[in-house]
Amino acid sequence: MNIPADSAAVRRGNLALVLRHIADHGPCARTEVAAGTGLVHASVTALVADLVARGLVEEVGAAVTGARGRPRRLLRLVPERVRTTAVHVTWEHITVMTAGLAGSPGGARQLAHHQGPFGPREGMADAIAAAVTESVPAAPGVHHGRLVIAMAGPVTDARADDPGRGWHAPELAALVADRLSGQSCPVDVVNDANMAALAEQHALAAAGDDPGGTVAYVKSDAGVAGALIINGRIHHGSYGLAGELGHIPVTLDGPACRCGATGCLTTYISTRAVLDAAGLGDLAAPHDSGAALAELGRRLQSAEPRALAALDRAGRALGAAIQSIIGMVDAERIVLGGHLAEWLPWLLPGIKVRMDPRRAAFPTLPVAVSPGVFGPDAALHGAIAAGRARILADPTAVPGGRGSGGASCAGSAGI
Amino acid sequence: MNIPADSAAVRRGNLALVLRHIADHGPCARTEVAAGTGLVHASVTALVADLVARGLVEEVGAAVTGARGRPRRLLRLVPERVRTTAVHVTWEHITVMTAGLAGSPGGARQLAHHQGPFGPREGMADAIAAAVTESVPAAPGVHHGRLVIAMAGPVTDARADDPGRGWHAPELAALVADRLSGQSCPVDVVNDANMAALAEQHALAAAGDDPGGTVAYVKSDAGVAGALIINGRIHHGSYGLAGELGHIPVTLDGPACRCGATGCLTTYISTRAVLDAAGLGDLAAPHDSGAALAELGRRLQSAEPRALAALDRAGRALGAAIQSIIGMVDAERIVLGGHLAEWLPWLLPGIKVRMDPRRAAFPTLPVAVSPGVFGPDAALHGAIAAGRARILADPTAVPGGRGSGGASCAGSAGI
DNA sequence: CCCATTATTTTCAATGGTTGAAAAATTAGA
DNA sequence: TCTAATTTTTCAACCATTGAAAATAATGGG
Structure with missing residues (x-):
């Protein structure tokens, strides 16, 4: 780590810990979260309250166990609170897919584009932004978590000496972010093979x-x-x-x-x-x-x-x-x-x-x-998984709690 | 991260941040530490006081700048507070080297051993422990940070299904730790090529x-x-x-x-x-x-x-x-x-x-x-660097401050 | 020689987070 | 109805960072 830690960092990490437990272990009570994460009951109460305020978690009702004692109130991830959008750009097509946090993405929409494989950055950004705005309608109460753009071809990182080949991730991300005026959200530009690998790994783990x-x-x-x-x-x-x-x-x-x-x-x-x-x-x-x-x-x-x-x-x-x-x-x-x-x-x-x-x-x-179990859509599924992992790793990006409320909308590149 | 964060973790991380800055940027004042780490002056004061209490940092005197204002009091790493011991086990020899935190290790002592390349674990542990106790005298006020054992040959991790080849790191580490009754300290068992690589990388960075x-x-x-x-x-x-x-x-x-x-x-x-x-x-x-x-x-x-x-x-x-x-x-x-x-x-x-x-x-x-710039001693230099990095990454392992004082002496394997 | 200036360091109340114990809530069984 | 059991919440305590103010210790000018 190169930046100092403070109480906000602790909060961020523990929020992520609780949210991930709820996401992974289905509907579960606060006690189970405490046992699973190592946190104390009091902390879980406070953290869950924060996640509920952000709209990421909701109570699904009491569990009917038949056991004695106060009944456990089950917590569940709210899948539609955050929506991740994935874009796959191949040599000929732009495919868009969106999904909530539930892990079951909907169908993909495919559009032809007429940019070359390494065509002008501006033209490609125009085409991507148009495909996204057309395919992803704005909805009230839905937080746009992240737009992950998977490019078929090399994607290079933020280096001054660009090798000349491939897509410069921060540049393209910024160009697309500029064109998404209505629904601004963080943009990632990544390589599609990387995302396909991520999808397959998630599938194996699941x-x-x-x-x-x-x-x-x-x-x-x-x-x-x-x-x-x-x-x-x-x-x-x-x-x-x-x-x-x-x-x-x-x-x-x-x-x-x-x-x-x-x-x-x-x-x-x-x-x-x-x-x-x-x-x-x-x-x-x-x-x-x-x-x-x-x-x-x-x-x-x-x-x-x-x-x-x-x-x-x-x-x-x-x-x-x-x-x-x-x-x-x-x-x-x-x-x-x-x-x-x-x-x-x-x-x-x-x-x-x-x-x-x-x-x-x-x-x-x-x-x-x-x-691999995925076909041509592997990259899209991986991009969705990457966006989902980002939210699970930092729930403070979603507004509603005490912490910062999803401010950064600039393009970034690191997944 | 899989374990919850608390204020102790914040303290640990920021202590490491300050200590690393002082180690990397030579003698420097608290103001420079604050500017370099992003911490606030007040925090640096408290953190430095903790490091001084642990004996890891000392004031080296006032800087003679000739400028106006209260003179800056320079801080320096205390090189001899923590001693790292490195052992290189080849097919025929055991070589021991120790060093403080300064980065300039002393000479190496080499002993012949008569264990086979993959001989019995107990015999090898005996030979290593004997070489260490012979070469590293106990000194008052010196904290034994870590004993890093670099083995020529594959070193496998903590897996139930041992491939049969190579050294089982946790097992050998525990065996050696048991035999170091007098001066117990954490033991790492690692591969020597890994350590040599680390040495070369540190040399390049330096x-x-x-x-x-x-x-x-x-x-x-x-x-x-x-x-x-x-x-x-x-x-x-x-x-x-x-x-x-x-x-x-x-x-x-x-x-x-x-x-x-x-x-x-x-x-x-x-x-x-x-x-x-x-x-x-x-x-x-x-x-x-x-x-x-x-x-x-x-x-x-x-x-x-x-x-x-x-x-x-x-x-x-x-x-x-x-x-x-x-x-x-x-x-x-x-x-x-x-x-x-x-x-x-x-x-x-x-x-x-x-x-x-x-x-x-x-x-x-x-x-x-x-x-590479190192000769046959590359693995030893790398092991020293690994042990040093461990201390710099978690200064609370050294007793003296408010936090935990270097308790864990069991063998571990992860570098 | 004294004082204003300047830069570094320390002190202190405030804030925010986790923790542990105690209290409250809620149900099953006697 | 009362007791036991289990989950959840509340509350005082503690610890860490922060920001502002105060203390410290030099230089330079009158």
């Missing part, structure tokens, strides 16, 4: 399948990307480029990559590389490989040798990359997204070629490779 | 060369190992094996490794692999390759082709590994330790073969590869 402290995510659809989650938080790296493992080398003398190097992972597991290896490169149009992918799926089902060989080749490269991930960051769970999730049955033999020898050396290390 | 948030360390001497430092802290991974990158694959079809896989980094950059490739494998005795290494150094100086080729081969593999590190965790600084530091001039061409194409794609990313 399913009771503890993903552990370090989770790696690899996906291949429009491009190859990945993300690293360490202790439940995304690892950004020095330039916000962590997890961009499309161009990690998996062999010393491999095919030439468009990036100039050789043997990049992209040259093995990208959609184009797999289609080419399967002899289906001709079927894929520049921006629509749907037909070719469908044909690949059919040939895999019918065990066509060339299709199988293409996925074996990809699997071996992916296995090497996974082995690097495990050795480097000691992840105990690798989640595959995009087409890799669909292809997993055919990739696994190739992956095992790499992983089994290591497993023989460290027999009891339970590293699991699993397919 | 030299004014900001290493950034993510630093990777790779070394090769008795074995190939590495470490990852994220935001100044060691990344352990799910099983405490992060950074063990001796067995990450750098190519799809490489030489067979003793671990059972093929193409591991070890098969390219280990001391034995380099000596073999240079045609010097016969000179190396099983446990002493000193003569062979000296001969390799001579041949490199005289540009003997086979020696140069061996290091080019190693450099290319190392470049691929570095490229993987950069792509995966986005480190902006790679530090090479062990023999790699000595060999760097001859490794660099091979490394550049891998890194330059990527640099062409991301021209302004300033990723630096640099040799």
Whole structure:
């Protein structure tokens, strides 16, 4: 910590502690909150009163236990008090999704945009703001928690020496925030693969399948990307480029990559590389490989040798990359997204070629490779989860209690 | 955070804030501490009084500024109040080093031990405790801050399902703590490569060369190992094996490794692999390759082709590994330790073969590869730094103030 | 030599937070 | 109706930071 702590910080932390307990453990009484958090009954009373004043928590009625004593009054999260808006910007579409704090987002609205993949910042900000204002109506009593914008492509952080590639998060966030005059709220600009990884990690945790402290995510659809989650938080790296493992080398003398190097992972597991290896490169149009992918799926089902060989080749490269991930960051769970999730049955033999020898050396290390459960909407779900986590981590951002009432509306970038 | 915050936590955090400022910015007055930390003058007065009561800070006299006004009374860290002891356990030796808080450790005392590399825990604990009690005399008024034991080999954390390999940190820490009856203090058991990385990162920061948030360390001497430092802290991974990158694959079809896989980094950059490739494998005795290494150094100086080729081969593999590190965790600084530091001039061409194409794609990313400044004592210096950081992060562990006075003496493992 | 000025440090009441014990509330069972 | 049991609230106490005022200790000028 670099800033001094005071009683307000204590209050903030304990409010978050109580709110998270209520969110995680369903409707529960104050006593259970006290037992679960380590706080004393008196403190829980005061903290819950604060959360109720902010509209984040409400009493749902008395529990009918049949036991003696004063009945416990159950507390519940008010899901619709705070609304998180997620935006996914791909090369061709802007998709908007909103959700309350309940964790079950509604449907997504998709709009076409005509900005280039790295087009002018102002044009992109216009398009995003228009999509948001169109899709998210203002409602009374609803606090707009956060607008999380997931970009397909590198997102760099607040550095003076911009690498020139990718989106400058603070800049784009500020541009969009300016254009949301009516419903101003904090704006985050993040990478979509990071958000997809977050979604998958939350899904694993929600399913009771503890993903552990370090989770790696690899996906291949429009491009190859990945993300690293360490202790439940995304690892950004020095330039916000962590997890961009499309161009990690998996062999010393491999095919030439468009990036100039050789043997990049992209040259093995990208959609184009797999289609080419399967002899289906001709079927894929520049921006629509749907037909070719469908044909690949059919040939895999019918065990066509060339299709199988293409996925074996990809699997071996992916296995090497996974082995690097495990050795480097000691992840105990690798989640595959995009087409890799669909292809997993055919990739696994190739992956095992790499992983089994290591497993023989460290027999009891339970590293699991699993397919992601989300489809193309993974990034949206992850962005919703990120916004929700922000509110749960600092309830004082919602007005109504004694503390500060949601003032900061500037764009920020750190999730 | 999972435990509630109270006024004691506020006090702890602000004490650490003040102490760190005094430690980092040399002798300075209370006003400067207030300006640097964001605390108010009144708070600084109270906090400094607490630190003085604990013996961690003292007034060094008035500053002779010649300016008008009440003269500032300079505060200084008391270096000898807290003593950190570091132990490095290699396959053959136990080395002990102690240091105060000043940052300039004294000489190291080395003892031979006759435990196997993964010998019985009790025997190793006996040897370590004996070395410590022999090397570190008790002194009045000196608080033993922490005993940090850096083990050459994998160190696993508190998990029920022990992988069987490596040292179980809590167990060994408890065993050693039990044997230090006279001078009980908290014991940490950590991996030596992690500590070496920490030492190098501290050295870079101390030299004014900001290493950034993510630093990777790779070394090769008795074995190939590495470490990852994220935001100044060691990344352990799910099983405490992060950074063990001796067995990450750098190519799809490489030489067979003793671990059972093929193409591991070890098969390219280990001391034995380099000596073999240079045609010097016969000179190396099983446990002493000193003569062979000296001969390799001579041949490199005289540009003997086979020696140069061996290091080019190693450099290319190392470049691929570095490229993987950069792509995966986005480190902006790679530090090479062990023999790699000595060999760097001859490794660099091979490394550049891998890194330059990527640099062409991301021209302004300033990723630096640099040799470590520490020799074999790197782990000891890092362990000292880790112990020092612990005290600076929680001064209430030192008795004397109002808060708790250094009670917990059990073994722990998390650095 | 004395006094105004200036800058640092300390003191002190006020505020806000958690805590522990006691009191109040509310129901089941005798 | 009364007692026991359990949850919730109230209240005095304590501790930490804060802001303003007071104390401290030098310099520079008359």
